[in-house]
Amino acid sequence: METMKRTATCGELTKKDAGRMVTLNGWVHRNRNHGEIQFINLRDTYGITQVFIGDDADKELKKVSAELRFEYCVAISGVVKERPETMINPDMTTGEIEIEAKNIEILSRCEVLPFMIDEESDAKEDLRLTYRYLDLRSGGMQKRIKLRTAFTFAVREYLTKQGFMEIETPTLIKSTPEGARDFLVPSRVQAGKFYALPQSPQLFKQILMVSGFDRYFQIARCYRDEDARGDRQLEFTQVDLEMSFVSRDDVLKVTEGMFQYVFEKTMQYKLPETFTRLTYEEAMNTYGSDKPDLRFELPIKSFDTLAADTTFNAFTSVLEAGGSIKALNAKGCATYSRKMISELEQAAKIYGAKGLAWAKVTEAGLEGGITKFISEQADEIISSMEAEPGDLLLMIADKWSVCCNSLGAVRSKLGKDLGLIDPAKFVFCWIIDFPLFEYNENENRWEAAHHMFSMPQAQYLDTMEQDPGAVKGDLYDLVLNGYEVASGSIRIHDPEIQKRIFSIVGFSEEVAEERFGFLLKAFRYGPPPHGGIAPGLDRMVMIMAGQTSIKEVIPFPKNTVGISPMENSPSIVDEQQLKDLHLKLDFSEDN
Numbered sequence: 001m002e003t004m005k006r007t008a009t010c011g012e013l014t015k016k017d018a019g020r021m022v023t024l025n026g027w028v029h030r031n032r033n034h035g036e037i038q039f040i041n042l043r044d045t046y047g048i049t050q051v052f053i054g055d056d057a058d059k060e061l062k063k064v065s066a067e068l069r070f071e072y073c074v075a076i077s078g079v080v081k082e083r084p085e086t087m088i089n090p091d092m093t094t095g096e097i098e099i100e101a102k103n104i105e106i107l108s109r110c111e112v113l114p115f116m117i118d119e120e121s122d123a124k125e126d127l128r129l130t131y132r133y134l135d136l137r138s139g140g141m142q143k144r145i146k147l148r149t150a151f152t153f154a155v156r157e158y159l160t161k162q163g164f165m166e167i168e169t170p171t172l173i174k175s176t177p178e179g180a181r182d183f184l185v186p187s188r189v190q191a192g193k194f195y196a197l198p199q200s201p202q203l204f205k206q207i208l209m210v211s212g213f214d215r216y217f218q219i220a221r222c223y224r225d226e227d228a229r230g231d232r233q234l235e236f237t238q239v240d241l242e243m244s245f246v247s248r249d250d251v252l253k254v255t256e257g258m259f260q261y262v263f264e265k266t267m268q269y270k271l272p273e274t275f276t277r278l279t280y281e282e283a284m285n286t287y288g289s290d291k292p293d294l295r296f297e298l299p300i301k302s303f304d305t306l307a308a309d310t311t312f313n314a315f316t317s318v319l320e321a322g323g324s325i326k327a328l329n330a331k332g333c334a335t336y337s338r339k340m341i342s343e344l345e346q347a348a349k350i351y352g353a354k355g356l357a358w359a360k361v362t363e364a365g366l367e368g369g370i371t372k373f374i375s376e377q378a379d380e381i382i383s384s385m386e387a388e389p390g391d392l393l394l395m396i397a398d399k400w401s402v403c404c405n406s407l408g409a410v411r412s413k414l415g416k417d418l419g420l421i422d423p424a425k426f427v428f429c430w431i432i433d434f435p436l437f438e439y440n441e442n443e444n445r446w447e448a449a450h451h452m453f454s455m456p457q458a459q460y461l462d463t464m465e466q467d468p469g470a471v472k473g474d475l476y477d478l479v480l481n482g483y484e485v486a487s488g489s490i491r492i493h494d495p496e497i498q499k500r501i502f503s504i505v506g507f508s509e510e511v512a513e514e515r516f517g518f519l520l521k522a523f524r525y526g527p528p529p530h531g532g533i534a535p536g537l538d539r540m541v542m543i544m545a546g547q548t549s550i551k552e553v554i555p556f557p558k559n560t561v562g563i564s565p566m567e568n569s570p571s572i573v574d575e576q577q578l579k580d581l582h583l584k585l586d587f588s589e590d591n
Contacts, residue, residue: 004075004105011047015096018082024049024099025107027137028072029117038065040101042076045142050089050098051076057101064104071110071117071134077103125551130565132556144553147266148541152219154265155239155537158258164215164241169204171197171221176515181225183234186581197223200534202453203519205242206491209530210522217241219537233538233550234562242532248474248490251531252430255478255486259428259535267544269426275478276429283431284401288326288408290434293482294427296420298411300404303327303395306381312373314357318397326396326403329385330414333392334360341392347413348396353406357395361387370395412482423546429479436460436473437504445506450475452501454489455531461497468504478535485540488533495523 006025013022026044033039036055041048053065068074078099089095114131115123119139128135135141156166175182175196182196198204201220208216220240226232239258243251256275263269276294283290286299303325307315315325330336336344345356358369365378374381385393394410396403415421436456437446446468448454456464460471478486492498498520502512513520538550551557558564578584 004077004103006075009046010042010044010049011093013049013080013094013097013099015082017080018097020080021077021102022080022099023075023077024051025075026073027110028068028070028074031068031070033066038062040065040068040076042074042099043137047093049094050092051078051101052098053101061101061104064106065101067106068104069110070113071137073107073110075105075107076101126559126565129551129557129559132566136555141552144541144545144547145555147545148537148553150266151262151541151544152537154262155217155219155258157265158261159215159217159241162215162254162257164217165213166218167208167213167216168218169198169201169208169220173198173204174515174518176203183223183225186583188580188582191582199224200238201240202451203516205240205532206453206519206527206530207522209242209244209491209493210525210527214244215241216243220534233554234558236550237537238534239537240532240534242530244528244530246490246529246531248432248476248531251488251490251533252476255488255533255535256428263426263544271426271428276427278429278431279433280431280435281433283429284404284408285326288404288406288411289482290431290477291479291482291484292408292429293412293415293421294429295422295425295481296415298328298330298414298420300326300328300407300411301385306374306377306384307395307397309377310374311376312357312370314355315373315395315397323398324400324403326407327385328394328407328411328414329387330392330394332390333414333418334362334390336392344394344410344413347409348406351405351409352402353396353398355396356406356410357397359393361389361391361393363389366393425481426543427481431477431479432475433457433472434475434477435469436471436475437468439469446504448501448505449473450487450489452505452507453491453498455492456497456501464500465504474531476533478533480540480543483539483543485543486533486535488531490529490531493523493527493529495520498523 004023004025006023008022008024010024010026024042024044026042028040029043029048030041031038038053040051040053042051053061076099078101080097081100083096083098113134114127115121115134117134117137121128121135121138136145160166172185172195175184175194180199182199185195185197187193187195200222201218205216218240220238221235222238223235225234243254260271260273263271278286278292280290283292285302286292288300304319307325308319310316318325341356341358348356359366359371359374360368361382366375366381381393387393394407396407398406435449436454438449440447450473455474457472457474464471474490476488477484492501499509499512538554541553542548542550545553547553556564556566563569
């Protein structure tokens with residue numbers, strides 16, 4: 001191998017290298033034999049270079065080249081030749097040159113491929129994951145993993161310059177279940193006891209603030225035993241950061257600066273100096289979502305006042321019951337057929353809507369749908385909805401949350417169907433002033449909307465217990481193109497306030513002490529005010545790469561049922577391993 005060790009990569013040669021003798025190492029990407037001349041596209045992680053074997057090549061070289069098949073790993077030595085002007089390939093970075101092969105060494109052979117390796121694979125997901133080492137050779141996967149690397153490096157670079165210290169926290173910790181299930185790890189030494197894998201470094205980063213480390217960050221691995229989906233995996237990575245002696249605005253400013261730096265560095269994309277801020281209620285009322293896609297308009301409006309004056313019982317009865325009516329002007333959609341409107345209705349029903357009322361705007365006024373019930377208010381409705389001929393008015397009457405979420409789903413579908421979304425655009429926004437608590441009707445109790453360590457806003461401290469539903473937290477989410485990409489808060493550093501939060505969500509002092517006692521104890525020793533945020537690294541890179549599944553930016557992901565087909569995990573372990581861990585499996589139906 002030493003004599004055929006590469007002297008150049010497959011992505012660096014240009015016409016300036018013409019006449020140079022080089023050695024390339026890589027994989028046979030394409031192999032075209034035209035009889036008198038054979039062309040080989042050689043690929044490595046840096047690019048593709050075309051190699052040719054001419055008719056005048058020696059017999060030994062022709063013999064070796066005739067053996068070559070897709071994905072053979074080879075070393076090729078040859079002379080760089082400048083291509084004629086008419087044969088330059090502008091789609092290749094090395095398209096100005098080709099290599100006249102003088103020697104070829106087969107480093108290893110490849111069996112028949114289960115699928116073709118190209119820019120993107122059209123193979124089914126499980127086949128791609130079974131042969132992930134082949135899938136990762138594709139151009140698309142190579143680019144996305146490089147983007148992930150660049151993203152991570154830029155984050156480290158920015159935060160280090162801002163005075164943050166990168167500190168690792170444990171991955172074998174105490175189980176403190178809250179929200180998703182913990183992954184448990186049995187202890188061999190401490191029989192009957194278990195570690196948990198961290199759902200996030202939340203408690204440890206707060207303890208680091210108590211420890212006096214003013215600015216912490218970590219590229220943190222996190223684990224949650226929950227159902228997988230397009231933008232979620234059992235194990236994932238987040239950019240975890242925490243700061244002492246800060247307010248919400250300080251955390252938001254650092255996060256904005258970080259993403260401005262990252263986007264400029266990795267994509268040469270300039271973000272605005274500050275991101276739009278919306279309160280939770282503004283986001284829900286205007287866009288029907290607490291993670292709105294702001295790359296397009298189509299705002300939602302209140303229809304309560306207009307509906308109150310109609311004779312439409314479906315509206316007036318909802319208002320009398322304390323519900324809401326929301327409306328959306330689908331610009332230019334009056335041409336929609338009943339079938340297309342029905343598809344919009346189905347999108348709304350997923351989120352609980354019982355139906356989707358509609359009316360088309362024409363030169364003569366309103367037409368179709370519920371027009372006969374609202375005709376007397378037609379002029380006022382058209383004016384209020386800023387409608388014009390050719391528009392389609394859509395309305396939902398229900399509980400406030402159902403109205404918002406359902407019409408938000410309709411808005412999202414319209415954005416995609418009408419081509420209103422620019423895929424090359426990145427629009428961030430902050431969602432602030434979230435409710436601190438939400439009511440679990442199934443369990444008849446209050447729960448923390450985010451987590452139990454978020455600080456209530458100061459104006460609610462005196463009335464928290466009397467009206468938990470009204471309490472706003474010092475919480476904030478960062479949203480990008482319709483995805484929540486980060487969540488954070490100013491944390492509670494006062495043990496008494498923390499006890500009150502535990503009490504509201506139904507945690508007794510004994511349970512709180514059992515689960516979080518080490519944090520509460522630390523808070524008795526002069527904790528500083530602190531806050532932080534945790535952007536999801538996988539999800540961010542997914543959006544930046546224009547993908548809809550984080551599997552496309554994770555080297556070795558699990559499939560939709562949590563299995564890794566490549567190494568077939570999870571797997572059965574032998575009896576001795578279970579015995580060492582003091583475990584016995586019971587598959588009886590009662591369990």
